[in-house]
Amino acid sequence: MTFIRALRCCMASAAAFTVLILLTTQFRAVRAYSPWQDDPYDAVISATELLVPALALALAIRAWVRPGSAELLRGARVVLTAVAATAVTCWASVAVGAHADMRGWRQLLLIAGLAVVTLSAVPLALALRHAGPAARGHTDWVEDFLAAVQRLGIPVAWACRVAEALRRHRIIAAILLATAVSGSLASAEAIGDGLGPQPVQAAAFRVVVGVTLLIALLVPLNAYLGLLGRAQGSTEPRRRPPVVRAALYGAAASVPVTIAFRDGIGYLLDYCRLPGADQSAGRGAGGHRRPGHAAGADLQDPQAAPLPDPDRAAARARRAGRRISGRGDRAEGTAAGPARPDRRVRGRAPDPGMDRHQPDGPPRAAARPAT
Structure with missing residues (x-):
C-alpha cells in the first residue's frame, strides 16, 4: 500500500509542478509577473x-509494464529531488x-501556486521514506518502453536493433x-517567436547550450536509474x-552554469553590456527562450532602453569634432602668440557668421575700425 x-x-x-511551470514559462501574460523569470x-x-x-x-509506462x-x-525520488530543487x-x-x-494579485496568485507545489512534495517525501529501499533491476527503461509499445500491437523489431x-x-x-x-526546441522557437536578425548563430547557440545541459542531466540520471544499460554479452570497455x-x-556542465550566472560573473570582471545587447541569452530550456524572448526581443521591448538614433549619433559626432577642432585652434594660438578673443556673449546663441571654430561656416567678419 505504501508503494502505491x-x-x-x-x-x-509532478502534475502540479508541470501546470505551474508551463504557465509561468510558456504564456507571456503570466510570465511577465513571475518572480523567477530571469537567470539564475x-x-x-x-x-x-x-x-x-x-x-x-x-x-x-514502467508501472504498467512491470507493476x-x-x-x-528510484524514479519517484528523482522527481521529488527535481521538484524540491525548483521550489x-x-x-x-x-x-x-x-x-x-510587479507585486500584485497576479504575482501573489503565482506565489500561491508555488506554495501548492511545495506542499504537494511533502506527502511524496513521507511516502518514499516509508516505502523501503529501491533496488536496481535487470532491465533498463528503454527495454520496458519497447515492451509497452509491443503490447499495443506495434512492431518494434527494428527499434530493438537500434536500441x-x-x-x-x-x-x-x-x-x-x-x-x-x-x-x-530551437525549431519550435524559430517558427513561433523567431530567432532575431542572426537566426543561424542564434540556433547554433541554443543547440550547443541545450546539448550541454541535457548531457549534464543524462549522465548522472543514467548512472542512478539505468535508463540505457549495457549491451548483452558486451565486455567491460576500457574506461578513461x-x-x-x-x-x-x-x-x-560549466556551459549552462556560466550562462546562468553570467550577470554575476560580468560584475566581478567589471564587464559592461553594450547598449541594446541581448539581455536574455541562454534563457529557457537548454538556452531556448520563452515566448516573447526571442533573439533581439530586448530590442523590440518597449520598456527596454531604446537604441540611439543614427541621426542623433551623427550630430553628436559632428559636435564632438567641432569641440576637438576648437581646442586644436586654441592650442595653436597659444604656441604662435595670443589667440584672438572669442566675442561670444554668455547666455546668447553664437552667430554662425562669427563662429571662428565652425569649419563649414563663412569666414569671420573683419573687426570694424575704431572711429
Whole structure:
C-alpha cells in the first residue's frame, strides 16, 4: 500500500509542478509577473521543466509494464529531488524580491501556486521514506518502453536493433538524444517567436547550450536509474581515468552554469553590456527562450532602453569634432602668440557668421575700425 501511495503522490506532485511551470514559462501574460523569470532561477527551471513530466510519463509506462517494481521508487525520488530543487529556487527569487515592482494579485496568485507545489512534495517525501529501499533491476527503461509499445500491437523489431546498437555507445546515444531535443526546441522557437536578425548563430547557440545541459542531466540520471544499460554479452570497455571523465563532465556542465550566472560573473570582471545587447541569452530550456524572448526581443521591448538614433549619433559626432577642432585652434594660438578673443556673449546663441571654430561656416567678419 505504501508503494502505491508513493507512486500516486509522485504523479500528483509532478502534475502540479508541470501546470505551474508551463504557465509561468510558456504564456507571456503570466510570465511577465513571475518572480523567477530571469537567470539564475530560470536556468534551474530549464533543467527540470522537461525532466519532471518526462520522468513521470516514463514511471507510468514502467508501472504498467512491470507493476510493483522497486525501481519505480528510484524514479519517484528523482522527481521529488527535481521538484524540491525548483521550489527552493523559486522561493529564493521571492525572498530576494525579484520583480517586486510587479507585486500584485497576479504575482501573489503565482506565489500561491508555488506554495501548492511545495506542499504537494511533502506527502511524496513521507511516502518514499516509508516505502523501503529501491533496488536496481535487470532491465533498463528503454527495454520496458519497447515492451509497452509491443503490447499495443506495434512492431518494434527494428527499434530493438537500434536500441541494441545504442547500448554499445551510450555516450553517443545521449548526445543524439540531447541534439534531437535541443534542435526541436530551437525549431519550435524559430517558427513561433523567431530567432532575431542572426537566426543561424542564434540556433547554433541554443543547440550547443541545450546539448550541454541535457548531457549534464543524462549522465548522472543514467548512472542512478539505468535508463540505457549495457549491451548483452558486451565486455567491460576500457574506461578513461576518473580525472579525465570528471574534466569532460565538468566542461559540459560549466556551459549552462556560466550562462546562468553570467550577470554575476560580468560584475566581478567589471564587464559592461553594450547598449541594446541581448539581455536574455541562454534563457529557457537548454538556452531556448520563452515566448516573447526571442533573439533581439530586448530590442523590440518597449520598456527596454531604446537604441540611439543614427541621426542623433551623427550630430553628436559632428559636435564632438567641432569641440576637438576648437581646442586644436586654441592650442595653436597659444604656441604662435595670443589667440584672438572669442566675442561670444554668455547666455546668447553664437552667430554662425562669427563662429571662428565652425569649419563649414563663412569666414569671420573683419573687426570694424575704431572711429
